[in-house]
Amino acid sequence: MxxxxxxxxxxxxxxxxxxxxxxxxxxxxxxxxxxxxxxxxxxxxxxxxxxxxxxxxxxxxxxxLVRFGVAPDHPEVKSYGAEDNRILGIPGENLPGVYSARAFVGWYNGLPENRDLNPDLSCETALILGHGNVALDIARILLSPLDLLRKTDITDCSLAALACSKVKRVWLAGRRGPLQVAFTIKELREMINLPGTQPVLNPADFTGLENAVKDAPRPRKRLTELMIKTALQKPGEMAAQAAAARQWGLKFQRSPQEVLPTADGRQARGVRMALTRLEGSGESAKAIPTGDVEELECGLVLSSIGYRSLPxxxxxxxxxxxxxxxxxxxxxxxxxxxxxxxxxxxxxxxxxxxxxxxxxxxxxxxxxxxxxxxxxxxxxxxxxxxxxxxxxxxxxxxVSFSDWEKIDAAEVARGKAAGKPREKIVDPQEMLQLIGH
Structure with missing residues:
Protein backbone atom coordinates (compact mmCIF):
# COMPACT_ATOMS: atom_id res chain seq x y z
CA MET A 1 0.00 0.00 0.00
CA LEU A 65 9.47 6.46 4.85
CA VAL A 66 11.21 5.45 8.05
CA ARG A 67 14.12 5.32 5.62
CA PHE A 68 12.86 8.17 3.45
CA GLY A 69 11.57 10.29 6.34
CA VAL A 70 11.07 13.98 6.77
CA ALA A 71 14.53 14.97 7.90
CA PRO A 72 17.96 13.31 7.75
CA ASP A 73 19.01 15.22 10.88
CA HIS A 74 16.15 13.60 12.85
CA PRO A 75 17.00 9.89 12.56
CA GLU A 76 15.24 9.16 15.85
CA VAL A 77 11.87 10.46 14.63
CA LYS A 78 11.83 9.49 10.97
CA SER A 79 8.35 10.23 9.71
CA TYR A 80 6.26 8.60 7.02
CA GLY A 81 3.83 9.50 4.30
CA ALA A 82 1.29 8.26 1.81
CA GLU A 83 1.67 7.60 -1.90
CA ASP A 84 0.74 11.07 -3.14
CA ASN A 85 0.40 14.69 -2.04
CA ARG A 86 -2.64 16.94 -1.88
CA ILE A 87 -2.76 19.48 -4.68
CA LEU A 88 -3.29 23.18 -4.07
CA GLY A 89 -5.87 23.46 -6.82
CA ILE A 90 -4.81 27.00 -7.79
CA PRO A 91 -3.51 28.56 -11.03
CA GLY A 92 0.24 28.36 -11.52
CA GLU A 93 0.96 25.46 -9.18
CA ASN A 94 2.61 23.56 -12.05
CA LEU A 95 5.11 26.34 -12.78
CA PRO A 96 8.83 25.57 -12.44
CA GLY A 97 9.91 26.48 -8.93
CA VAL A 98 6.83 24.92 -7.32
CA TYR A 99 7.28 21.54 -5.60
CA SER A 100 5.29 19.32 -3.29
CA ALA A 101 6.74 18.73 0.16
CA ARG A 102 6.59 15.00 -0.51
CA ALA A 103 8.79 15.26 -3.61
CA PHE A 104 11.23 17.68 -1.95
CA VAL A 105 11.56 15.51 1.15
CA GLY A 106 11.98 12.44 -1.05
CA TRP A 107 14.72 14.25 -2.98
CA TYR A 108 16.92 15.05 0.00
CA ASN A 109 16.23 11.67 1.61
CA GLY A 110 17.13 9.58 -1.43
CA LEU A 111 13.70 8.28 -2.46
CA PRO A 112 14.44 6.78 -5.91
CA GLU A 113 11.41 8.32 -7.63
CA ASN A 114 12.53 11.81 -6.58
CA ARG A 115 16.28 11.51 -7.20
CA ASP A 116 16.10 13.63 -10.37
CA LEU A 117 13.95 16.43 -8.91
CA ASN A 118 16.80 18.97 -9.19
CA PRO A 119 14.96 21.81 -7.41
CA ASP A 120 15.91 25.36 -8.35
CA LEU A 121 17.50 26.95 -5.25
CA SER A 122 18.79 30.05 -7.02
CA CYS A 123 16.34 32.47 -5.35
CA GLU A 124 16.75 34.29 -2.02
CA THR A 125 13.21 33.77 -0.69
CA ALA A 126 11.29 30.49 -0.32
CA LEU A 127 7.65 30.11 0.70
CA ILE A 128 6.42 26.96 2.38
CA LEU A 129 2.65 26.55 2.41
CA GLY A 130 1.77 24.76 5.62
CA HIS A 131 2.31 24.92 9.37
CA GLY A 132 3.15 21.30 10.20
CA ASN A 133 6.32 19.49 11.25
CA VAL A 134 7.13 18.63 7.62
CA ALA A 135 7.06 22.35 6.75
CA LEU A 136 9.44 23.12 9.64
CA ASP A 137 11.71 20.24 8.60
CA ILE A 138 12.00 21.59 5.08
CA ALA A 139 12.71 25.11 6.36
CA ARG A 140 15.41 23.73 8.66
CA ILE A 141 17.06 21.77 5.84
CA LEU A 142 17.03 24.87 3.59
CA LEU A 143 18.66 27.04 6.27
CA SER A 144 20.88 24.61 8.20
CA PRO A 145 24.65 25.17 8.23
CA LEU A 146 26.26 22.66 5.87
CA ASP A 147 28.49 21.32 8.66
CA LEU A 148 25.39 20.04 10.44
CA LEU A 149 23.97 18.39 7.33
CA ARG A 150 27.26 16.73 6.37
CA LYS A 151 27.01 14.56 9.50
CA THR A 152 23.64 13.11 8.43
CA ASP A 153 22.61 10.56 5.80
CA ILE A 154 21.39 13.29 3.43
CA THR A 155 22.22 12.34 -0.15
CA ASP A 156 25.36 13.68 -1.79
CA CYS A 157 23.49 15.30 -4.67
CA SER A 158 21.11 17.21 -2.40
CA LEU A 159 23.98 18.28 -0.13
CA ALA A 160 25.82 19.63 -3.19
CA ALA A 161 22.70 21.51 -4.31
CA LEU A 162 22.19 22.99 -0.83
CA ALA A 163 25.85 24.07 -0.77
CA CYS A 164 25.11 26.22 -3.84
CA SER A 165 21.71 27.39 -2.58
CA LYS A 166 20.99 31.14 -2.58
CA VAL A 167 18.00 30.76 -0.25
CA LYS A 168 18.45 32.89 2.85
CA ARG A 169 14.85 33.65 3.80
CA VAL A 170 12.04 31.16 4.36
CA TRP A 171 8.40 32.02 5.12
CA LEU A 172 5.92 29.45 6.37
CA ALA A 173 2.34 30.47 5.64
CA GLY A 174 -0.90 28.95 6.88
CA ARG A 175 -4.62 29.60 6.38
CA ARG A 176 -5.37 29.79 10.08
CA GLY A 177 -3.80 31.37 13.17
CA PRO A 178 -1.17 30.62 15.84
CA LEU A 179 -3.63 28.51 17.87
CA GLN A 180 -4.11 26.12 14.95
CA VAL A 181 -0.51 25.38 13.92
CA ALA A 182 0.15 21.65 13.59
CA PHE A 183 3.87 21.56 14.39
CA THR A 184 5.14 20.54 17.82
CA ILE A 185 7.22 22.42 20.36
CA LYS A 186 10.34 20.29 19.88
CA GLU A 187 10.52 21.08 16.17
CA LEU A 188 9.74 24.77 16.77
CA ARG A 189 12.41 25.09 19.46
CA GLU A 190 14.99 23.46 17.19
CA MET A 191 14.12 25.92 14.44
CA ILE A 192 14.34 28.89 16.81
CA ASN A 193 17.79 27.74 17.97
CA LEU A 194 19.16 26.98 14.51
CA PRO A 195 22.65 28.55 14.31
CA GLY A 196 23.03 31.56 12.07
CA THR A 197 19.30 32.14 11.63
CA GLN A 198 16.87 34.72 12.99
CA PRO A 199 13.19 33.97 13.62
CA VAL A 200 10.85 36.72 12.44
CA LEU A 201 7.46 36.59 14.16
CA ASN A 202 5.09 39.56 14.24
CA PRO A 203 4.03 40.41 17.83
CA ALA A 204 0.68 41.68 16.50
CA ASP A 205 -0.21 38.11 15.44
CA PHE A 206 -0.19 37.07 19.09
CA THR A 207 -2.17 39.89 20.70
CA GLY A 208 -4.43 38.54 23.45
CA LEU A 209 -3.37 34.92 22.95
CA GLU A 210 -1.77 34.57 26.39
CA ASN A 211 -5.23 34.77 27.95
CA ALA A 212 -6.78 32.62 25.22
CA VAL A 213 -4.50 29.66 26.00
CA LYS A 214 -4.68 29.80 29.80
CA ASP A 215 -7.09 26.86 29.88
CA ALA A 216 -5.80 25.15 26.73
CA PRO A 217 -4.16 21.68 26.90
CA ARG A 218 -0.58 21.95 28.14
CA PRO A 219 1.16 21.15 24.80
CA ARG A 220 -0.84 23.88 23.00
CA LYS A 221 -0.26 26.34 25.85
CA ARG A 222 3.51 25.79 25.91
CA LEU A 223 3.76 25.96 22.12
CA THR A 224 1.87 29.27 21.98
CA GLU A 225 3.90 30.73 24.83
CA LEU A 226 7.14 29.89 23.00
CA MET A 227 5.91 31.61 19.85
CA ILE A 228 4.90 34.69 21.88
CA LYS A 229 8.27 34.79 23.65
CA THR A 230 10.08 34.53 20.31
CA ALA A 231 7.93 37.25 18.74
CA LEU A 232 8.70 39.68 21.58
CA GLN A 233 12.45 39.11 21.57
CA LYS A 234 14.66 41.81 20.16
CA PRO A 235 16.86 40.86 17.19
CA GLY A 236 20.16 39.35 18.28
CA GLU A 237 19.07 38.41 21.81
CA MET A 238 19.61 34.72 21.21
CA ALA A 239 22.99 33.11 20.60
CA ALA A 240 21.69 31.40 17.48
CA GLN A 241 20.90 34.80 15.97
CA ALA A 242 24.39 36.26 16.39
CA ALA A 243 25.37 37.73 13.03
CA ALA A 244 22.44 35.85 11.50
CA ALA A 245 22.71 35.78 7.73
CA ARG A 246 19.45 33.93 7.31
CA GLN A 247 15.84 34.41 8.42
CA TRP A 248 12.66 32.42 8.74
CA GLY A 249 9.22 33.43 9.84
CA LEU A 250 5.58 32.43 10.27
CA LYS A 251 2.75 34.08 8.37
CA PHE A 252 -0.81 33.46 9.55
CA GLN A 253 -4.31 33.72 8.07
CA ARG A 254 -3.12 33.61 4.49
CA SER A 255 -4.54 31.28 1.87
CA PRO A 256 -2.80 30.79 -1.52
CA GLN A 257 -4.87 31.98 -4.48
CA GLU A 258 -2.40 31.84 -7.37
CA VAL A 259 1.26 31.18 -8.06
CA LEU A 260 2.42 34.19 -10.04
CA PRO A 261 4.68 33.68 -13.09
CA THR A 262 7.66 35.74 -14.18
CA ALA A 263 7.17 38.03 -17.18
CA ASP A 264 8.21 35.28 -19.59
CA GLY A 265 5.88 32.80 -17.87
CA ARG A 266 8.68 30.30 -17.30
CA GLN A 267 9.15 30.47 -13.54
CA ALA A 268 7.34 31.21 -10.28
CA ARG A 269 8.03 34.69 -8.94
CA GLY A 270 5.58 34.85 -6.05
CA VAL A 271 2.21 33.85 -4.62
CA ARG A 272 -0.97 35.88 -4.34
CA MET A 273 -2.43 35.24 -0.90
CA ALA A 274 -5.99 35.82 0.28
CA LEU A 275 -6.14 37.23 3.80
CA THR A 276 -8.51 35.26 6.00
CA ARG A 277 -10.48 35.67 9.21
CA LEU A 278 -11.29 32.85 11.59
CA GLU A 279 -14.77 31.60 12.33
CA GLY A 280 -14.96 29.52 15.47
CA SER A 281 -12.07 28.75 17.80
CA GLY A 282 -9.54 26.08 18.59
CA GLU A 283 -8.96 23.11 16.31
CA SER A 284 -12.34 23.55 14.59
CA ALA A 285 -11.75 27.18 13.53
CA LYS A 286 -12.39 27.79 9.81
CA ALA A 287 -10.46 30.23 7.61
CA ILE A 288 -12.79 32.52 5.65
CA PRO A 289 -11.40 34.89 2.95
CA THR A 290 -11.84 38.56 3.84
CA GLY A 291 -11.64 39.82 0.26
CA ASP A 292 -8.22 41.40 0.80
CA VAL A 293 -5.15 39.99 -0.93
CA GLU A 294 -1.39 40.46 -0.85
CA GLU A 295 1.49 39.27 -2.99
CA LEU A 296 4.54 37.60 -1.52
CA GLU A 297 7.64 37.55 -3.70
CA CYS A 298 9.44 34.19 -3.78
CA GLY A 299 11.17 32.05 -6.37
CA LEU A 300 10.69 28.74 -4.58
CA VAL A 301 7.27 27.48 -3.45
CA LEU A 302 6.85 24.28 -1.46
CA SER A 303 3.39 22.91 -0.82
CA SER A 304 3.20 21.14 2.54
CA ILE A 305 -0.57 20.87 2.97
CA GLY A 306 -0.75 17.13 3.51
CA TYR A 307 -0.51 13.75 1.88
CA ARG A 308 -3.10 11.45 0.40
CA SER A 309 -3.24 7.74 -0.31
CA LEU A 310 -3.96 6.23 -3.71
CA PRO A 311 -6.20 3.27 -4.62
CA VAL A 399 14.83 -8.85 -3.30
CA SER A 400 15.12 -10.79 -0.04
CA PHE A 401 15.93 -9.41 3.40
CA SER A 402 19.43 -10.85 3.14
CA ASP A 403 19.77 -8.99 -0.18
CA TRP A 404 18.75 -5.81 1.65
CA GLU A 405 21.45 -6.49 4.25
CA LYS A 406 24.04 -6.42 1.44
CA ILE A 407 22.68 -3.06 0.24
CA ASP A 408 22.65 -1.82 3.83
CA ALA A 409 26.28 -2.86 4.38
CA ALA A 410 27.37 -1.14 1.15
CA GLU A 411 25.58 2.09 2.13
CA VAL A 412 27.07 2.09 5.63
CA ALA A 413 30.57 1.46 4.22
CA ARG A 414 30.22 4.33 1.74
CA GLY A 415 28.93 6.56 4.51
CA LYS A 416 31.82 5.69 6.82
CA ALA A 417 34.27 6.73 4.13
CA ALA A 418 32.49 10.09 3.93
CA GLY A 419 32.06 10.54 7.70
CA LYS A 420 28.29 9.96 7.54
CA PRO A 421 25.98 7.30 9.03
CA ARG A 422 25.36 6.00 5.51
CA GLU A 423 25.41 7.09 1.88
CA LYS A 424 22.10 6.01 0.39
CA ILE A 425 22.02 4.37 -3.00
CA VAL A 426 19.26 6.19 -4.87
CA ASP A 427 19.18 4.21 -8.13
CA PRO A 428 17.21 0.92 -7.88
CA GLN A 429 19.22 -0.53 -10.79
CA GLU A 430 22.45 0.05 -8.87
CA MET A 431 20.89 -1.70 -5.86
CA LEU A 432 19.97 -4.70 -8.00
CA GLN A 433 23.42 -4.87 -9.59
CA LEU A 434 24.97 -4.82 -6.14
CA ILE A 435 23.09 -7.97 -5.14
CA GLY A 436 23.66 -9.71 -8.47
CA HIS A 437 20.15 -9.35 -9.93
Missing part, protein backbone atom coordinates in the same frame (compact mmCIF):
# COMPACT_ATOMS: atom_id res chain seq x y z
CA UNK A 2 3.07 2.19 0.07
CA UNK A 3 4.81 3.83 3.01
CA UNK A 4 1.70 5.56 4.32
CA UNK A 5 -0.24 2.46 5.18
CA UNK A 6 -0.50 -1.27 4.96
CA UNK A 7 -3.08 -3.62 3.54
CA UNK A 8 -3.20 -7.37 3.96
CA UNK A 9 -5.19 -10.55 3.92
CA UNK A 10 -5.37 -12.87 6.88
CA UNK A 11 -6.19 -16.54 7.06
CA UNK A 12 -5.82 -18.85 10.01
CA UNK A 13 -7.19 -20.80 12.89
CA UNK A 14 -10.06 -20.16 15.27
CA UNK A 15 -9.46 -20.09 19.04
CA UNK A 16 -10.49 -23.67 19.56
CA UNK A 17 -7.76 -24.88 17.20
CA UNK A 18 -4.88 -22.60 18.19
CA UNK A 19 -3.23 -25.13 20.47
CA UNK A 20 -3.69 -28.07 18.13
CA UNK A 21 -0.54 -29.18 16.36
CA UNK A 22 -2.70 -30.14 13.37
CA UNK A 23 -4.05 -26.59 12.97
CA UNK A 24 -2.61 -24.78 9.92
CA UNK A 25 -0.55 -21.74 10.81
CA UNK A 26 -2.27 -18.45 9.98
CA UNK A 27 -0.62 -16.89 6.92
CA UNK A 28 -0.76 -13.12 6.74
CA UNK A 29 0.33 -11.04 3.76
CA UNK A 30 1.28 -7.42 4.51
CA UNK A 31 1.61 -5.03 1.55
CA UNK A 32 3.88 -2.13 2.47
CA UNK A 33 6.99 -2.21 4.68
CA UNK A 34 6.57 1.13 6.38
CA UNK A 35 5.81 1.65 10.09
CA UNK A 36 2.16 0.58 9.73
CA UNK A 37 3.13 -2.71 8.14
CA UNK A 38 5.91 -3.55 10.57
CA UNK A 39 3.97 -2.58 13.70
CA UNK A 40 1.03 -4.71 12.61
CA UNK A 41 3.28 -7.67 11.86
CA UNK A 42 5.00 -7.22 15.23
CA UNK A 43 1.70 -7.31 17.13
CA UNK A 44 0.48 -10.40 15.27
CA UNK A 45 3.71 -12.32 15.82
CA UNK A 46 3.83 -11.33 19.49
CA UNK A 47 0.28 -12.44 20.25
CA UNK A 48 -0.08 -15.52 18.04
CA UNK A 49 2.54 -18.25 18.35
CA UNK A 50 1.71 -19.88 15.01
CA UNK A 51 1.29 -16.80 12.83
CA UNK A 52 3.50 -16.45 9.75
CA UNK A 53 3.75 -13.02 8.13
CA UNK A 54 5.10 -12.13 4.68
CA UNK A 55 5.79 -8.42 4.06
CA UNK A 56 5.91 -7.13 0.48
CA UNK A 57 7.49 -3.84 -0.63
CA UNK A 58 7.65 -2.28 -4.10
CA UNK A 59 11.19 -0.89 -3.60
CA UNK A 60 14.35 -3.01 -3.24
CA UNK A 61 14.78 -1.62 0.30
CA UNK A 62 12.45 -1.92 3.32
CA UNK A 63 11.10 0.46 5.96
CA UNK A 64 9.22 2.89 3.70
CA UNK A 312 -4.42 -0.08 -4.45
CA UNK A 313 -6.50 -2.09 -6.91
CA UNK A 314 -10.03 -1.93 -8.37
CA UNK A 315 -10.89 -4.95 -6.22
CA UNK A 316 -10.10 -3.03 -3.01
CA UNK A 317 -12.75 -0.48 -1.92
CA UNK A 318 -11.48 3.12 -1.82
CA UNK A 319 -13.01 6.43 -0.75
CA UNK A 320 -11.52 8.97 -3.17
CA UNK A 321 -12.97 11.93 -1.25
CA UNK A 322 -11.34 11.02 2.04
CA UNK A 323 -8.37 9.19 0.55
CA UNK A 324 -8.88 6.09 2.68
CA UNK A 325 -10.02 2.49 2.43
CA UNK A 326 -13.50 2.31 4.05
CA UNK A 327 -13.06 0.21 7.16
CA UNK A 328 -14.24 -0.58 10.65
CA UNK A 329 -11.38 -1.00 13.14
CA UNK A 330 -9.15 -1.92 10.20
CA UNK A 331 -11.59 -4.44 8.69
CA UNK A 332 -12.13 -3.43 5.05
CA UNK A 333 -15.84 -2.97 4.40
CA UNK A 334 -17.32 -5.62 2.11
CA UNK A 335 -14.08 -7.61 1.89
CA UNK A 336 -13.81 -10.27 4.61
CA UNK A 337 -10.22 -11.22 5.35
CA UNK A 338 -8.85 -7.90 4.07
CA UNK A 339 -7.51 -5.33 6.55
CA UNK A 340 -5.81 -1.92 6.43
CA UNK A 341 -3.67 0.21 8.69
CA UNK A 342 -1.80 3.51 8.77
CA UNK A 343 -2.77 6.60 6.83
CA UNK A 344 -4.72 4.60 4.26
CA UNK A 345 -6.92 3.52 7.17
CA UNK A 346 -7.52 6.83 8.94
CA UNK A 347 -6.13 9.60 6.72
CA UNK A 348 -2.78 11.45 6.84
CA UNK A 349 -2.77 12.60 10.46
CA UNK A 350 -0.76 11.94 13.58
CA UNK A 351 2.84 11.06 14.36
CA UNK A 352 4.62 7.72 14.50
CA UNK A 353 3.22 6.76 17.91
CA UNK A 354 -0.26 7.29 16.43
CA UNK A 355 0.53 4.86 13.63
CA UNK A 356 1.94 2.34 16.11
CA UNK A 357 -1.21 2.31 18.23
CA UNK A 358 -3.42 2.32 15.15
CA UNK A 359 -1.52 -0.68 13.74
CA UNK A 360 -1.87 -2.57 17.00
CA UNK A 361 -5.64 -1.92 16.87
CA UNK A 362 -5.88 -3.38 13.38
CA UNK A 363 -3.76 -6.39 14.34
CA UNK A 364 -6.09 -6.91 17.28
CA UNK A 365 -9.02 -7.05 14.84
CA UNK A 366 -7.20 -9.78 12.92
CA UNK A 367 -6.57 -11.73 16.12
CA UNK A 368 -10.21 -11.39 17.17
CA UNK A 369 -11.35 -12.68 13.78
CA UNK A 370 -8.96 -15.61 14.09
CA UNK A 371 -10.29 -16.44 17.55
CA UNK A 372 -13.87 -16.12 16.39
CA UNK A 373 -13.37 -18.42 13.42
CA UNK A 374 -14.21 -15.62 10.97
CA UNK A 375 -11.29 -16.48 8.67
CA UNK A 376 -11.18 -19.62 6.54
CA UNK A 377 -8.42 -21.90 7.83
CA UNK A 378 -9.60 -25.15 6.35
CA UNK A 379 -6.80 -25.13 3.78
CA UNK A 380 -3.15 -24.46 4.52
CA UNK A 381 -1.81 -21.47 2.57
CA UNK A 382 1.61 -21.43 0.93
CA UNK A 383 2.22 -17.73 1.41
CA UNK A 384 5.41 -16.57 -0.26
CA UNK A 385 6.05 -20.09 -1.54
CA UNK A 386 3.22 -19.63 -4.03
CA UNK A 387 3.99 -15.97 -4.73
CA UNK A 388 7.66 -16.77 -5.30
CA UNK A 389 6.74 -19.40 -7.90
CA UNK A 390 4.52 -16.93 -9.74
CA UNK A 391 7.27 -14.30 -9.73
CA UNK A 392 9.87 -16.76 -11.04
CA UNK A 393 7.52 -17.84 -13.82
CA UNK A 394 7.35 -14.17 -14.86
CA UNK A 395 11.09 -13.69 -14.74
CA UNK A 396 10.91 -11.48 -11.65
CA UNK A 397 13.68 -11.80 -9.06
CA UNK A 398 12.43 -10.56 -5.69
Missing amino acids: GPGGACWRGGGAGARRWLSSRAPAPRVCVVGSGPAGFYTAQHLLKHHDLAQVDIYEKLPVPFG LDPAVPFDTQRGIIPNSMGRVEGAPGLYCSGWVKRGPTGVIITTMNDSFDTAQSVLEDLRGGMLDVSVSREGFGAVGSILRSRGVHP
